[in-house]
Amino acid sequence: MTRPGPLGLTGFPRHGAAAGLAPLGAAEREELAAAVELLAGKRLAILTGAGLSTDSGIPDYRGPSAVPRSPMTYQQFVGDAALRQRYWARNQLGWKQLRRASPNAGHHAVARLERSALTAGVITQNVDRLHQEAGSENVVDLHGRFDQVVCLQCKSVFSREHIAARLADANPAFAERAAALGPIDQGPDADADLESAELIADFIVSGCEVCGGMLKPDFVFFGENVPAYRVQRAFAIQNDADALVVAGSSLTVMSGLRFPREMVRRGLPVVLINRGETRGDALATLKLDLGVSEALTHLAESLAPHNTTADAAHSALSSPES
Numbered sequence: 519m520t521r522p523g524p525l526g527l528t529g530f531p532r533h534g535a536a537a538g539l540a541p542l543g544a545a546e547r548e549e550l551a552a553a554v555e556l557l558a559g560k561r562l563a564i565l566t567g568a569g570l571s572t573d574s575g576i577p578d579y580r581g582p583s584a585v586p587r588s589p590m591t592y593q594q595f596v597g598d599a600a601l602r603q604r605y606w607a608r609n610q611l612g613w614k615q616l617r618r619a620s621p622n623a624g625h626h627a628v629a630r631l632e633r634s635a636l637t638a639g640v641i642t643q644n645v646d647r648l649h650q651e652a653g654s655e656n657v658v659d660l661h662g663r664f665d666q667v668v669c670l671q672c673k674s675v676f677s678r679e680h681i682a683a684r685l686a687d688a689n690p691a692f693a694e695r696a697a698a699l700g701p702i703d704q705g706p707d708a709d710a711d712l713e714s715a716e717l718i719a720d721f722i723v724s725g726c727e728v729c730g731g732m733l734k735p736d737f738v739f740f741g742e743n744v745p746a747y748r749v750q751r752a753f754a755i756q757n758d759a760d761a762l763v764v765a766g767s768s769l770t771v772m773s774g775l776r777f778p779r780e781m782v783r784r785g786l787p788v789v790l791i792n793r794g795e796t797r798g799d800a801l802a803t804l805k806l807d808l809g810v811s812e813a814l815t816h817l818a819e820s821l822a823p824h825n826t827t828a829d830a831a832h833s834a835l836s837s838p839e840s
Contacts, residue, residue, distance in 0.1 A: 539623055539812045549806050553789050554820040556804055563759035564628055565777050566642045567767025569792055573622040573811045592742035607721035610685050611696055612710035613678055616664055624811035625652035627818035634822035639755035643774050645737040658752045660744055662737030664708045671731025688722040744773050764790045766810040769798035
C-alpha cells in the first residue's frame with residue numbers, strides 16, 4: 519500500500535494546505551449535529567467537488583470567490599490547433615503549481631472515515647489526486663487525473679512529467695520567458711493565466727511519440743463524456759452505501775448531479791455541504807451552507823471511532839520523516 523511521503527504520490531514536493539480551520543459558531547454546530555444524527559450508523563458514499571480543494575489553494579470555477587472563466591471545451595481542443603497550442607502553453611505552467619498542492623483537513627477527514635470502515639468509497643470530480651495523497655484508497659477519479667496524458671489516436675498513456683520534459687525540450691526558452699512576465703496566477707484544472715500572445719504563438723506542441731497522434735491531458739473537458747467504466751465504478755460505490763455526502767460540488771454538470779438524484783430515487787438520505795446554492799439543493803435531505811473542510815472534519819470526528827493505532831500509523835507513513 520503506497521502512502522504519500524514528502525514528495526507526494528506524484529513524486530513532487532508538496533506545498534502546505536491553507537492553515538487552520540475556521541471556528542464553528544453555535545448555529546453551525548447545531549446544523550452539524552443534525553447531520554451527525556442523520557448519518558450515524560450508515561455506510562457513506564462521498565462525492566467531492568472543487569470546493570473541497572480550494573482550501574489547498576486550487577482555484578475553482580463556480581465558488582463564491584471564483585474568477586469568471588470560460589473553460590476550453592473538448593470540441594475546441596480537438597478542432598482548433600491555435601486553441602490547443604494556447605492550452606498546452608498555459609498547462610505547461612499551471613500543472614507545475616497543481617502538482618505541488620497538499621491535501622487539506624477535508625481530504626484527511628475523508629480518509630479517516632475510510633480507515634474507520636464508514637465509507638463505501640469516494641467519487642471525486644477533482645483531477646488533483648489529493649484524496650489519494652491524504653490516504654484514501656477506494657477513489658473513483660470521475661473526471662480523470664491531471665498527472666497523466668493520453669493519446670487520442672493510439673490511446674497510449676504517459677505521465678505528465680514525461681510530457682512536460684518533452685515540451686521543455688521543444689521549447690527551451692519558454693520557462694525563462696514566462697518567468698520574465700512576472701507572477702502568473704493559477705487557474706482551475708492545471709490552467710495558468712498566461713495571456714502573452716507572442717509566447718503562446720511560439721509554443722511548440724508535441725505529438726504522441728508512439729504514433730504521432732494528438733495528446734490530451736487525461737481528464738474530462740467540458741463537452742466531453744465521462745468514460746462509461748468510471749461511471750459504473752462510481753455507481754458501484756454508491757450502490758454499496760445507504761447515505762450520500764456531497765462535499766464542495768455545485769452539481770452544475772450532470773456527471774455529478776446524477777448521484778444525488780439516484781439516492782433520492784432509492785429513498786436514501788443526501789447531505790449536501792457547500793457554500794452557496796447548488797443545482798442539487800432540492801434533492802438534499804439536509805443542506806449545510808458551511809466550509810467544506812470544517813464540516814468534513816467535524817463529521818469525521820463525530821462519526822469515526824477514535825482508532826489511535828490506525829491514525830498513528832497513518833500519520834507516521836504520511837510524515838516527511840518517514
